[in-house]
Amino acid sequence: MSGILTRLKDKLASYRVPGYRTKFDYKWTMVVDLDRCNGCEACVVACYAENNLPVVGKRDCDISRRFSWIRIERYVEGTYPDVKVKFIPIMCQHCDAAPCEIGCPVYATYHNQDGLNVQVYNRCVGTFTCATYCTYDVRRFNWFTYKWDAPLEQQLNPDVTVREMGVMEKCTFCIQRIRVAKDTAKDEGRKVQEGDMKTACEQSCPTDAITFGDLNDPHSKVSKLAKSPRRYRLLEELDTDPSVIYLKRVMEDRKGSGHGTSHG
């Protein structure tokens, strides 16, 4: 008995210590290359299809209730004719030091050992705390139980829960696909390998801007891309330690813009 307790204690001690993630099986990571991304939003529709995101209509869009778990933000710099528009896909950053996890009174959102920030719909009581704490505005709340006009509901993905009123949700890194990959790997007595699964957004991306994989695997594509000199993380100064790594867009500074935006 005491053996088990000691082991549990060791495990807990290793968890949440800097570098803990290398001690576990996987560290799921996403790399988004902003020099490839052309802002086409194929990823957004892919996410709607895969994760049963409801369509809320114009009125609800107007009061920011749109459900997209991944969105493209656009920033316009300069004035005509010297204009630049920049795009960035933003989804849950699966922070290792996630502000949302601290706030939840019922542990509906917590960190799993693969580095995922997960949301347990059954636990969620809808206090909205996580969404308030979130640095990246990626959490979406079910103000209603949304309906699909028949027969559109026939498209719903049975691998993903259809959420109900009062529940908070967000990008899961397509945990249902990770689950399948892990189960298959387990059946075959191995670890999940590069290429076993893709997230829906990654799968659809025409320019190959999104790459998903295991940062603990030194040979994975994400591990290689994560070493890029163009690497940065979103609002890194806030120390949320996100699992999403962006690669800077290669872009001329605008003429006459003294400072530019490059910190590279």
Place this chain on the structure above:
Amino acid sequence: MKRRDFLKFIGAGGIGTGLGILFGQAIKPPGSKLIPYLIPPEDVIPGLANWYASLCTQCSAGCGVLVKVMDGRAKKVEGNPLHPVSNGKLCVRGQSGVQTLYNPDRITGPMKRKGARGSNSFEPISWDEAIREVSGKLKELSSKGEAEKLYLLSSSLGGHLGMLADDFMAGFGSSNSIKYDLFDNRNLRYANKSTMGLDAIPHYDIENTQYLLSFGADFASTWLSPVALSRGYGEMRQGGHSARGKFVQVEPRLSLTAANADDWVPAKPGTEAILALAIAREIVESGHYKGSDVSAWKSLLAPFGRTYAAGVTDVDKGKIRTIAKEFMNARPSLAIGGESISGYSNGVSGLVAINILNHVAGNLGIEGGVQPNSSDLFAGRRADRVGPGIDALIKAANGSGIGLLLHYNNNPAFTTPGSAHAVEAIKNVPYIASFSSFMDETTALADIILPSHTSFEDWGDDFTDPAPGFQVATLMQPVVSPVFKTRSLGDTIIGLGKGVGGAAAAKMPEGTYAEHLKDSWSGLYTRNKAMNASELTFERFWRDTLAKGGWWKESKPKMSKLKVSARSAARHISKEPAKFEGDNSQYPLYLIPYAQAGHLDGRGANVPWLQELPDPITSVVWGSWVEINPKTASRLGVKMGDMVEIESPYGKILSPVFVYEGIRPDTVAVPIGQGHKLYGRYAENRGANPLEVLPPTVDSRTGAYALNSTRVRIVKTGRPGDLVKMDVSTDELGRNIVQTVPPGGAPHKDTSHH
């Protein structure tokens, strides 16, 4: 339920069962509905997905897709990773195919008009009645000796369906097949045919180019083959094989594609062709062009001097020179043109100018340049896609030249300029039968509707055009059983042909369209050495091809010699800018209506996902808008969201203002796609259709409507608009969200990728 009711229910069930036994097959016992999974269909395991290879028909690019099917329902569409066009990727519209399939506003079965024409009042009839009625009307027409008065109006039908339709028309005795889509690249095909002799659209090798100069081609959202070209774009920027390519976009409005360019050149609308020719002149004058006909080119391009061009195009002389230098020195470089440049009154001239540019820079027939596509597979039977345009149909309808109109899968009542009066013309046709799957503005004019399957319920094929440098034939197979009482268009045509009898019936194949498709492929297989080289039996080849999603043999594109002769080009170029309707003092602003990523020519507007998808540039959802430069807006005294009238000499529409830095101050732009009067609950009465204010200008060489051919004025209404945009701010407020690194400033290309 009360106990007595329950007993009644049991009793009724008992009687039903008894009758079932009495009548044998006539009434199946209730059990037959309960036990199907005791002996399940061969490849269905409840809870596990099957992926079927098929074809996307949301636009004409012809991407191969995989459809995820669980328990007989289509769940998700993804690109087919084996397919050389989609390469496993798919755009916003392609992925929405499932919402087209399960759209609540589909036409659920054959219907006959009840009220006045256009009143959208129909009553259901049976398929037999429908076929009988339409073939009766066809027979009537042919017995009057007016077979020539049969018109078929459809989108460009790819593959064997198009050939079957042609057979039907030929058998009936009519040659009036009108293919029409708003974005059918009619001008591009014509320009390429007349200057380079190309039948098929060539492969524009963006992936391997070092310098991409695009005139208006919005390939990130709608142009030609967005998925394939976007993949090429990603590789050009960060693919591992060569240095990062540079990209310059010329157009009056900063589109999604221009947002990705290193440089945006907002030339004055209608003068892009002159800019292209001025660049070509610089190249020829510099001595870069080494062809034997250099003197012919020199004299042809002589009028397009830098000073003249700068004055007309509003692009300064230095810039023209820089672009010319970079374009000829970067090897290989590539110029492409489409959408805005091909939408002027002289659209063909602009595209010819781009071919000239590629010719003099030496980009034709090379890797990273323009590569010809062959069309040998069809043995000369390729459906001619640059036939007469929709203007020919409107003329015929107005002159009582049409006795019976068959209509499928396009919507000219929505996608032609209001001033062309297509609706009024079509109303003149005595009898209209439509095969549409959705009730749109044109289908509502029909007398009878024989609704067709959507692509995931149907058989079909497509010979990809533009192909990726080698031939690609994609197969479409039904992945789910039909959701409603619709039919395969092929079967409807065969049914009508047989119903009519005579030569039309003789031209129709035995059996169903599915069988005909397989037979046709058997013919392809026998004829083409490349297909039967592996010496499989046809049955085996067919099975493999269905599983794979089609047939293609990846090969390096043939780098055959392409050239543009100065003589063929001379006919098409001119020093005059394109013409615009509307007097400059009355109507001071150029109008650019453009294809929007989600809705294309308006056909995406009935898909809820696409309505709620923010426009990539403005982030507007569920509506339309007019883009106005801030300087112009402040001069007019309007601000973001204000409702304004956009008025041309041909009419006016209402739209909320979107103030945008990425548009010329003398230009406004309105997306196409919204403003449907009919097209289901998600599309109807939402936003405005800019085509309503366009003049009926066509490029006389092709019959393609010129979208950018009028000036407009903006009139304040003083009311707020209904603009809903998802972006709160487009200013980073110093937070460095999208970080950048200048080219050359730091190592900017990853060799680790791929």
